[in-house]
Amino acid sequence: MEVKIIRSQNRRKTISARLVNNIIQVNAPAGMSEEKLAEAAAKLKERIEKRLQKRGLASPADLYAVAQKLNQKYFGGELKIESIEYSTNQNSVHGSCSYKKRTIRISHRLAGMPEWVRDYVIVHELAHIIEPNHSSSFWQLVNRYELSERARGFLMGVGHHA
Numbered sequence: 178m179e180v181k182i183i184r185s186q187n188r189r190k191t192i193s194a195r196l197v198n199n200i201i202q203v204n205a206p207a208g209m210s211e212e213k214l215a216e217a218a219a220k221l222k223e224r225i226e227k228r229l230q231k232r233g234l235a236s237p238a239d240l241y242a243v244a245q246k247l248n249q250k251y252f253g254g255e256l257k258i259e260s261i262e263y264s265t266n267q268n269s270v271h272g273s274c275s276y277k278k279r280t281i282r283i284s285h286r287l288a289g290m291p292e293w294v295r296d297y298v299i300v301h302e303l304a305h306i307i308e309p310n311h312s313s314s315f316w317q318l319v320n321r322y323e324l325s326e327r328a329r330g331f332l333m334g335v336g337h338h339a
């Protein structure tokens with residue numbers, strides 16, 4: 178997987194990594210030496226890839242490409258998506274969308290569910306770029322996705338908030 182390193186003035190010592198648009202983003206302190214950074218980044222990369230493999234996400238779908246396809250099909254390609262990523266720290270919800278930043282996170286568990294269910298959650302979060310609340314106009318947007326009803330049923334069946 179591709180690794181992108183971002184040096185930050187605000188960081189003193191810690192280095193961290195996350196998966197964004199299928200790229201491993203490593204955040205490192207500005208002052209860290211190249212040598213130390215390369216070593217730490219390689220370790221983080223290995224750890225992330227191992228973790229993904231364990232969860233059956235060895236080759237997670239390119240979420241950004243999926244989101245753009247759904248954007249074309251259901252929103253006329255009009256939405257500006259900043260980023261979309263799998264997140265492993267969402268226990269009660271399947272996805273979330275930052276209305277202002279236009280960033281979307283979906284639960285890593287969706288990777289193990291049928292594609293049409295994952296697509297529903299992405300459409301749901303995409304609709305939040307237009308409508309931050311669950312208003313009736315929001316549901317009108319979501320229901321453009323033909324399998325909305327079925328997907329909500331599926332998600333309820335697995336026992337989570339849809």
Ligand SMILES: [Zn+2]
Pocket residue numbers: 301305311
């Ligand atoms: Zn919602």
